[in-house]
Amino acid sequence: GAGVSQSPRYKVTKRGQDVALRCDPISGHVSLYWYRQALGQGPEFLTYFNYEAQQDKSGLPNDRFSAERPEGSISTLTIQRTEQRDSAMYRCASSLFLGGSGELFFGEGSRLTVL
């Protein structure tokens, strides 16, 4: 596609349920990032992929959060046993270049609400 595509755009779930958020990056982009963003605040780094390799997961809050990018393209961020504090906008970004030196292109985000 022309841009980074994320789905679902909105997800409402009950506390304790698992959720999976999908990111389809721009074709050919080798780097993929996941961020979490609170309203009016800057994006908070969660994890980074270089092709299919997860190079940095230091931003994942705890072991309920995981991410994968098995074929170096589409990525899934999974949150297990969701808690109300997990409610946020989750944004995916991709870049043509390795590391963080290139321009990041962001998706429209997935807004997660945990009741």
Place this chain on the structure above:
Amino acid sequence: TQLLEQSPQFLSIQEGENLTVYCNSSSVFSSLQWYRQEPGEGPVLLVTVVTGGEVKKLKRLTFQFGDARKDSSLHITAAQPGDTGLYLCAALEDSGYALNFGKGTSLLVTP
């Protein structure tokens, strides 16, 4: 983790005024990016600065990278309502992978 401090946090001005927002850190940056985010949208890159002392201009926006590469500023001349948004600076973590963002400056320009 490299901490990026942005100031001011909020800024409300009238159309035609000038303004400057700042991004500071105690660490040296290899490069620094400025993004603008409009409500309901993802951040969009404005500029990347690499060299200490570098100045880049993008129409009415002037970006400056500090000589020691620890700080940067964004100056907007004759602000317009279309400049309204969240201005974010971002810099590469020492690991070379994570691009960390500041908390941003929320700018409101009223007619």
